[in-house]
Amino acid sequence: MSTPVTIHTAEVAAPGKRPATYQPLLTLDRVVKHFPAGRGKRVHSVDGVSLEVGKGEVLGLVGESGCGKSTLARTILQAVTADSGHITLDGQQITGLKARDLKALRRTMQFVFQDPYGAFDPKMRLGTSLHAPLRHHGMKDQAERAARIAEMLAKVGLEEDMLERFPRECSGGQLQRLVIARALLLKPKFLICDEPTSALDASIRAQILNLLVALKDQLDLTLVLISHDLRVVRYLCDRVAVMYLGQIVEEAPREELFTNPRHPYTRVLLAASLAEEQHDPAHHTEADLVTRLKGEPPSPIDPPPGCRFHPRCPLAQDLCHTTTPPLAWPGDDHSTTCHFWDR
Template identity: 55%
Template sequence: MTGTGGEVLVSAEGVFKHFPIRQGIVFKKEIARVHAVDGVDLTVRRGETLGVVGESGCGKSTLARCLAALHPVTGGRIVFEGTDITRLSRAGLKAFRRDVQMIFQDPYGSLNPRRRVGSIIGDPFAIHGLADGAERKSRVQELMELVGLNPEHYNRFPAEFSGGQRQRIGIARALALKPKLVICDEPVSALDVSIQAQVINLLKDLQEELGLTYVFIAHDLSVVRYVSDRVAVMYLGRVVEDAAGAELYGGPRHPYAAALLSAASIADPDEAERAERIVLTGDVPSPIDPPSGCRFHPRCPKAQDRCVTDDPALTVRGGDPADHLTACHFPVEPGEHLAGRAAGISQVSTEPELPEATP
């Protein structure tokens, strides 16, 4: 959407988010942990759109909620405009939420069906004490008009709107306080294709008009390519590649990123016929007990013995631009074909046995 290279708005520095698994009835004991986000380093610059992609369960949504301070982090820190938000007081968090808002995936579940739309969109003004009475109603109706809704529908309930209109309501609510960062957690995945295009174009127009910064999470790789300046690829709780959108889609360097992008749909039938699909073997390892070394090595067609023991750093690899980071010991070379190649390192089991709780 916009150019990169500006001031850093928010950064994640070695962020961990683990969810404990407990067993027992009266005295619950922690027996394991789900490593949802496991050491993520990420930066988002002012005015850009950062796309985040990866398989289901890779930690995208958990990372988004950590960036929005909806989940407390287990380790590391998140810095927003120079302030570590992981250490903010309750009052500090309330002020922070004026600058960071989320658009949720489900346009049905994210709106209270018993409340009128005007009340839902007006909540941010009420919570932060910014407008009341006629002024609040006027500002809510301005927001409704901004996102393409009829201001006269102020008193309707969510059930009286379509899915696309409900998502516009969610967008209006997110924009009420004029935030600096908007985190879009799969905002179009629950919508029809024709409605998806409308919402995506709306988000682009609003970014240009209001100078917004987006973190855009999606499964649809073509959507991410269309909206993003930069793209971060996640696998099993970690970022494995981070690059400008054109750079990543033109030549992914991490074998997982290459396999993921090979699955993207191609509109041109001739080009689609020539494209090679990289089919990964094995299952995604459990985040309860992730593999040692590089987490992708049990499924990687380029894996070698070093990948089992050494965890690769997310850094610039030979010949890549300074903003193209890859966490791989043996990155994909230009013109290299991975289709049909089997994984080099096998894995005995991807489902760990949980230890029994002792009384």
């Protein structure tokens, strides 16, 4: 067993100080979403997530496949209904809204898809696909719709002749620009971007990322970026939240998280990203506790007791097997759920 170190088991502290100008746009309070898995079991996709995203902020949401990131995004957008907890957007409680109120809400929240090729009906001209959401939300005048579409095409760097094409006649980069343009047609306050560059060639990824940065500033957008690519997260995001097996295990300002990770899982993710950059799967630094995870993630149907990371954690002690670590803000704007975060 590892040598015992200081244990942090105090009650959850208040979040650290944010800038004086900080105003939350999106707030999640202990949000839970489980799915039935047969024989009385349930998949713990999202299990008590609390987060804030400030107005004009870009929050990066990272973690392994299957950790619950996309389910959390769908729950925020009300595509699926939370089992419990509360979600507030710009001061409005959005959980439990009726269909009419949800339709109005969806003008303010939009989604940028991972696969631009799957985002459009292949049998429909792109112009028809872009007119549809405007008609659905009450813009009946065709000239008004055309003007709005032309405005957004210009913002994403495309010509209007794209509207006559079918999706198969466009490149991946062009389609992703169109996905972004469509998401912006209703002038939302908030975008969720789910791996928006993972299906694109490396040369196109930088163009799309730069476009998102520019649009975020021009249109005063707030973004949640879901990504496996920590280089993208470091480039684009203001804050980063790390998700593991349905829970947030660490949250911090971008540079603070990248230079001073507190949770062992975050350190593993950063070490793996560094190894990939250097094309050396064995690379590690003295500051890294571990460069490889032990085994596969536990099943979200039967998550382990105590700290959910303990079966794969090199720091795990007896306490970790039995006691869930609280979300602690140890005097600054950097939270973690680890009994031994300062080791």
